[in-house]
Amino acid sequence: MSTVTTYRPSTLAELRDALVDSEGERVAIAGGGSAADWGGAPQYDAVLDTTGMSGLISYNPTDMTVAVQAGMPLATLQETLAENAQWVALDPARAATVGGLVATADAGPVRHTFGTSRDSVIGVTVVLADGTVARSGGHVIKNVAGYDLAKLFHGSLGTLGVLAEVVLRLHPRPAATATLAVPCDAAEAFDLGGRLIHASLEPVAVEYCAGRLLARFDGTAGGVADRLRRARALAGPDAAEAPAHVWDEVAAVSDGSDGDTVVRLGTAPDRTPSLTALIAREAAAHAVTAAMTSSPFAGAHTVRLRGGTPAAHAAVVTALRTEYPATTVCRWTAGLRDELPAWGAPPPAVAVMRAVKHAFDPDDRLGSGRFAPWF
Amino acid sequence: MSWTSELAEVLGRENVIADPARLRTYECDGLTGYRVQPAMVVLPRSAEEVAAAVRVCARHGVPFVARGAGTGLSGGALPVADGIVISLQRLRRVVEIDPVNLRAVVEPGVTNLDISRAAAPYGLYYAPDPSSQQVCTIGGNVAENSGGAHCLKYGFTVNHVLAAEVVLADGSVTRLGGDSPQLPGYDLLGAFVGSEGTLGIVTQVTVRLLATPAAVRTMVADFATVAGAGDAVTGIIAAGIVPAAVEMLDNLAIQAVAASTQSVYTPDTAAALVVELDGPPDDVEEQFAEVQEICRRYGSTKIMVAADADHRALIWKGRKAAFAAVGRISPNYFVQDGVVPRGRLAEVLGRIAAMADEAGIRVANVFHAGDGNLHPLVLYSEAGGQHDRAEHLSTAIAELCVELGGSLSGEHGIGADKACSMPRMFGEDDLATMLRLRSAFDPDGLCNPGKVFPTPRLCGERPGPYRPHPLEEAGVIERL
Structure with missing residues (x-):
């Protein structure tokens, strides 16, 4: 039995050395560990733990930008920024590192307005498998000089290189915030969400979870009160203001817990009702309890499967993939990997992805097998 | 069959241009100082025809340059002499x-x-x-x-x-x-x-x-100094307000606008900020009042609030026409596009003014102040023999932005214009890593060659100016 070496660098130089020293070994990159399961299971001889690289590099509240080592937990960063009433406009469910968020392309309900980390990251420093240290972007929010490597690494799941440093643009924390909850089915939720948007009420998040549409409004105290009132008028008598902790339920579905299977997928917004129906139908047919949370207008959905056999989970995911091949399994119930390939049908540009992987990591050292069978 | 005949056959003779007189239309984009006549221009009518043209190029190793309206300001659509231009003007559905x-x-x-x-x-x-x-x-x-x-x-x-x-x-x-x-x-x-x-x-x-946002409010705030306007921008951003737009015009730019259109700007103010807020009405009203208060606090001498949509349109017409308007006050000019961190606006504007004085060249500023994206317009006379001095100043301004922690370009692109300045902003390994991405998409380098990245042919055999490697900055490696 082979032993696994763990590298835990705390500086850029140590990180570079770790990649040089581990030449010939296959390396798995680990951050907060909350997305270790995403996609395929990588083959590795060594683990590169980024959590030692958790420092704040520079923070300019006036410029509303911050540079951190990629292993810093997002929650820690948000605490620091809150002192200046600022934040990174990302609210994922997981306890992730900043680098982990870029590598997984994960996001939470405010993706409706602010997108994912690709829309907040303005610069990166990465270390490639051969020890090359490269940066792109910079410290200013507007910048088109050179290729944007941060985008390329967005969703790379540790297969192109190691994110060492990340520069982010910040947003002011709103003076006031309020959430409207409306019990309804998915079709009504999609319709109402669309009406809130077309009425220019500018909800910062619109989420459909557990039979309720949640719409959150951020802004000035007067502005939020006014919009909440008008949104209630549009939504009808069942609409009510909900406490902030309703968003914890969204996070609970999105993150799942041990024994669950969690699947992430993207669709066109108007597929939300039919996708909801598909999940309910397949879950019932295979005796699995399904929960789902959707950011309908970002077309982002997370499905949590609980109970039932691994084969039943596999059957539901397979049915899902038939219609929506671009699904990512984020959490695998025990035994599911034996029943289900890591990925569905590849995206149209898989040949380009393969070429990019080869250009950045020709020996397939980093996250080897993470995207198998695509590459 | 030659590749030119092949292209004519694949696309139809009426959809290719090889006549030198007609080719001249395509020899430059908005960066008119750079001109190259391509061997041929093709005008495909569909994605399939674009693909067919590119396949001919790939087979024969012919470089190709895509072109839209040709308004780019960095020479991104500059043709390659032995290559073709693929115009996308007929794909407009x-x-x-x-x-x-x-x-x-x-x-x-x-x-x-x-x-x-x-x-x-x-x-x-x-x-x-x-x-x-x-x-x-x-x-x-x-x-x-x-x-x-x-x-x-x-x-x-x-x-x-x-x-x-x-x-x-x-x-x-x-x-x-x-x-x-x-x-x-x-x-x-x-x-x-x-x-x-x-x-x-x-x-x-x-x-x-x-x-479409429910409410839009726009104002023009005058300032007695450019630095005062710059500080007000920093103040607005620091107050946690995210305006839809914050634009700045200095006096020279305002004079240019006044010379060309019906101007709503105060002719003799040193600087003006255009601040626009949009969004839900109550939010906008509250923050609009706050922005006015901040402008006053930073010494604004006059605030004009757009009375209605027509008035707002006039404010924007002046701002958006400013580049073209500069032609009224100077026979020639270069446009720069550098970016600085927003906290350093006043500082960079002061340094640009000093550099302009030293060079004896006028620089007008009209730019996106809210995100630190400068557009210094370096005014010169070709006939007066100022070209080289102006070009040197223009490049120095872009590189100053990098020195202050910013970027060579906020939105115009690197293109042919600033490729040789890239080593100011990026190290060798940074550029080599970007080229790995290029090689994955385009291993033979046929797709718009000579843009973005410095090459010895473009920039001379001299290595780029020295820039420390990230590990060197961290004190880990040394260069002797």
Whole structure:
């Protein structure tokens, strides 16, 4: 039995050395560990733990930008920024590192307005498998000089290189915030969400979870009160203001817990009702309890499967993939990997992805097998 | 058969241009100081024809340059002498406006403004608004990752493109992105947007549409000094307000605007800020009052609030026409596009003024102050023999922005114009890593060669100016 070496660098130089020293070994990159399961299971001889690289590099509240080592937990960063009433406009469910968020392309309900980390990251420093240290972007929010490597690494799941440093643009924390909850089915939720948007009420998040549409409004105290009132008028008598902790339920579905299977997928917004129906139908047919949370207008959905056999989970995911091949399994119930390939049908540009992987990591050292069978 | 005959056969003789007189139309883009006559221009009518033309190029090793409206300001569409220009002007269909899914599908030759026009009946619009939006095309916007006055709040092209059909350098067609931004795998679409035509040619684009904001308020605040206006911008941002736009014009720019259109700007003010807020009415009113208060606190001498939509349009007309207006006060000019951190606006404007004085060259400033994106207009007379001095000053300003922790370019792109300055901003390994991405898309380097990256042919055999490696900055390695 082979032993696994763990590298835990705390500086850029140590990180570079770790990649040089581990030449010939296959390396798995680990951050907060909350997305270790995403996609395929990588083959590795060594683990590169980024959590030692958790420092704040520079923070300019006036410029509303911050540079951190990629292993810093997002929650820690948000605490620091809150002192200046600022934040990174990302609210994922997981306890992730900043680098982990870029590598997984994960996001939470405010993706409706602010997108994912690709829309907040303005610069990166990465270390490639051969020890090359490269940066792109910079410290200013507007910048088109050179290729944007941060985008390329967005969703790379540790297969192109190691994110060492990340520069982010910040947003002011709103003076006031309020959430409207409306019990309804998915079709009504999609319709109402669309009406809130077309009425220019500018909800910062619109989420459909557990039979309720949640719409959150951020802004000035007067502005939020006014919009909440008008949104209630549009939504009808069942609409009510909900406490902030309703968003914890969204996070609970999105993150799942041990024994669950969690699947992430993207669709066109108007597929939300039919996708909801598909999940309910397949879950019932295979005796699995399904929960789902959707950011309908970002077309982002997370499905949590609980109970039932691994084969039943596999059957539901397979049915899902038939219609929506671009699904990512984020959490695998025990035994599911034996029943289900890591990925569905590849995206149209898989040949380009393969070429990019080869250009950045020709020996397939980093996250080897993470995207198998695509590459 | 020669490759030129092959292209004529594949596309039809009436869809290629080889006559030198007609080729001249294509020898430059908005960066008119750089001119190269291509061997041929092709005018495909469909994505299939674009792909067919690229396949001929790939087979014969002929470089190709995609071109939209030719409004680019960095020479991104500058032809290659032994290559072809692929004009996308005939691909100009709005394929679909989908108000339910809040998106539009368009061909690359559709102008930026025509997307918003097509979406307007549904109460929707396309947010990025480069000053040339009446003419510039979405294909060019994708190539350059174009911004505009309102990208401070709404982001850039890359934040608004969901999917693109792309012809790759080997002539194959693929699709980047998709129905949702939440798709597995590398974000190739994100990397492609802003790659300045070096990774492929976009033949169809799916963009996000936004609901038209319920309220818009616009003001012009005058300042007695440029530094005062710069400090006010810093103050607005620091107060946690995100205006839709914050633009600055200095006195020289205001004079130029006054010389060309019906100007609403105060003729003798040292600087003016255009601040626009949009969004829900109550939020906007509250913050609009706060912005006025901040401007006064930083010494604003006069605040003019746009009375109605027509008045607002006049304010914007002056701002957006400023580049062209400069032609009224100077026979020639260079436009720079550097970016500085927003806290350093007053400092950089002071240094630019000092450099201009020293060079004996006038510099007008009209720019996107809210995101630190400068557009210094370096005014000179070709006939007066000032060209070299002006060009030197222009480059020095861009490189000053990098020195202050900013960027060479905020939205115009590197193109042919600033490729030789790239080593100021990026080290050898940074550029080599970017070239790995290029090689994955275009191993033979046929797709818009000579742009973005410095080459010995373009920049001379001299190595770029010295710039410390990140490890060197960290004190880990030394260079003797």
